[in-house]
Amino acid sequence: MPHSTHPLLSHRPFTEKGKIVSAREAVALIRDGDAVATGGFVGIGFAEALAVALEERFLETGEPRDLTLMYAAGQGDGGNRGLNHLGHEGLVTKVIGGHWGLVPALQRLALAGRIQAWNLPQGVISHLFRDIAAGKPGTLSRVGLGTFVDPRLDGGRLNAVTTEALVERVTLGGEELLFYRGQPLQVALLRGTTADTLGNVSMEREALILEALAIATAVHNAGGVVIVQVERLAERGTLHPKDVKIPGILVDCVVVCEDPAHHWQTFRTAYNAAYSGEIRAPMAAPEPLPLSARKIIARRAAFELRPNGVVNLGIGMPEGVGAVASEERLLEHLTLTAEPGVIGGLPAGGLDFGAATNTQAIIDQPAQFDFYDGGGLDIAFLGMAQVDATGNVNVSRFGARLAGAGGFINISQNARRVVFMGTFVAAQETLAIVDGALRLPEGGQPKFVAEVEHRTFSGALAAADGKPVRYVTERAVFDLTPEGLTLTEIAPGVDLERDVLALMAFTPRMPEPPRPMDARIFREVPMGLAEELLDRPLAQRFSLDEEEGILFINFEHLRVASRADIDAIEQEVERRLAPLGRRVQAIVNYDHFRIDDALLGPYTEMVRGLEQRFYSRVTRYTTSGFMRKKLGHALEARAVSPHIYESAEEARHHLKG
Structure with missing residues (x-):
């Protein structure tokens, strides 16, 4: 990309300490048209x-x-x-x-x-900065297809005076893509x-790294x-x-901020060492949300969580999923992320949004969107302002309000599963819950419209890709199908015709009568979601590698609470191994395994019988020292090898040894 050096920087590189200037001196370098x-x-x-x-x-x-x-x-x-x-x-x-x-x-x-x-x-803009820095003509991406960014719609233009085309639809290798044109940046x-x-810059007290290096490189080059x-x-x-984070070879001017109010860590917090990762703060559980439309929606959405999932929570209504997950003791089983680069920990909200407490990692924003765009997110929870019959969603522009898309298009288009969340109508909340059933107000501005004003999410594109998409409100739940929106659930106390269909500008598909939403959602007490989501079906806990002759048994989070549970385990092993006619090796994961003390004897007796009949060698592991001791003593009493390793790697190593 041809360029010439900024005329006011003809003496670059500056001598040592010559880069230190006041804010007024620095902005005086900005010229008309830059x-x-x-x-x-x-x-x-x-x-x-x-x-x-x-x-x-x-x-x-x-x-x-x-x-x-x-x-x-x-x-x-x-x-x-x-x-x-x-x-x-x-x-x-x-x-x-x-x-x-x-x-x-x-x-x-x-x-x-x-x-x-x-x-x-x-x-896309985050990646575009990086591509401009590398001298590329622009950025190629699937992101934006079928939305208002697509040139077949608005091409990202927001008014009539904006005529220049910055987005072009192209076909490469038979695939349809969007090309976002780059441009030189002067400041x-x-x-x-x-x-x-020398102008080398660190970010030890910053909550994020963002795309500072990409921008600095693009402008310098x-x-x-x-x-x-x-x-x-x-x-x-x-x-x-x-x-x-920004090498001095790229930096022309360094301005030391004279007013601390102009260098707060966020627009709400002057400084929080936990946001910058300098300390790990005690994680106080947030107060449970009051039972309201927001909590009802967040609770129903939380049913879509899966253990060990990598999750993105959008700002606003989706933040409630984090509060519900905390109340239900699910946070430790999830990895929450936010688009500017935080991975793990607990994302902040409001004017602190983007920061997070006790993160596992803080990476730059272009790298985070590499992860998102490549399908790294297991699930995303996002808001919705308007929805139409084909599943299109608008969060970017409605009436005289221009919100913009932010990371919504990247996230919704590339997450493996998407849950959109919002109240069924736009109205001040006056609903009540009586005996576990909703009592709804009349009227409200419809959100389920004939056609969205601005298409921020393409339902047709998602349906064609087979993406699981769900739309959750306080009174009804919809799923996306190739034929459009399908009504699948309604809340207790809701009249289907009066409270749902009469307030929609289209009639959703209903191949079957909508089933009732889970009654636990509408009660004051916790729902017991952790036990339900962590309780994997027994059949899914066994995996046999016939080539190596190894049976993997995953008892993580399993609770053995009755003789019936013991019998079920024995029957599942018999079902899988008896037809083989030969012994196999076994590795058992006992992480977070729970068993009532009264059942330890019968359980270990069952284990001894399985070893005698089916196993040539067994290793076990758990990170819990208490469980290693408790289960080890019980196994030893049955003349079964009592040693339980601390990790899967140790167990596998000793199995082969």
């Missing part, structure tokens, strides 16, 4: 001091003018902070953004046709924690100016090389 890229997620990683200085310069001098602004995630507080500082007519003339809901100042300009405006998927406004005098806001300075050579 393309500016900003990093941030809500308030995390956003260079607030630089945005304030840029706004002040424009209001005082009328310069710079006609900027193009490009950003991936929403960066604002829904009020005056973040990219709202740039919401002045004349300051920006083009905006390419992934999410618009937090920047009402830019929204107003877009809706009034005062600027050219595009909404592209957050993950980067980024943020870190510490910079040395186009001959632009890279400006980074930090909290503090360090001498050269004092930052550990692995801690440097």
